[in-house]
Amino acid sequence: GAVVSQHPSRVICKSGTSVKIECRSLDFQATTMFWYRQFPKQSLMLMATSNEGSKATYEQGVEKDKFLINHASLTLSTLTVTSAHPEDSSFYICSARDPVRRGADNEQFFGPGTRLTVL
């Protein structure tokens, strides 16, 4: 149980285009999802917290208009990188909480990540 998927796993796009990344909780309902960004050989940096039915909460320094987050249902959050540029190339990872899962309400379950390369 507690599986989180991401799609696509890898995407290559041209500079100036927009890319949408999906994060799904497959066997539980996630009222809260998190989006992280990881540069090569670096740690995960929290970008934003996505709450179902409300606006996402962005971390300081993260551009809201560039990284659009939508959490329209209890099992799906999307991250759209708008007008992507080469410096946006990174590994994007989502995670989700299962607040009703016994013993795991304090745990985040991570997706496998999406490798974005902007040419």
Added chain:
Amino acid sequence: AQSVTQLDSQVPVFEEAPVELRCNYSSSVSVYLFWYVQYPNQGLQLLLKYLSGSTLVKSINGFEAEFNKSQTSFHLRKPSVHISDTAEYFCAVSRSGSARQLTFGSGTQLTVLP
């Protein structure tokens, strides 16, 4: 706010040798502590966690970590490593009572040599 320090960015070790990956944290409130493992081009997998109770926690694949409040540490240990343990290991902390925000350390690359 919390912070996590992983002092060793890379730890090479020979197969079947013991290993310790160090993690120190800073927080003004009670915390939960986690170790995650990341294999190449994959997401993070929870290895073990400390929430409360026994300060020694163990994973199913032989890793263990001990919460030391006085030293604000949560070092990860394994008495005998395997080639398959080669991966990036991240220590993380969240405020006790919630995993709403995880703060990660910079990671330690464990490389097990034959």
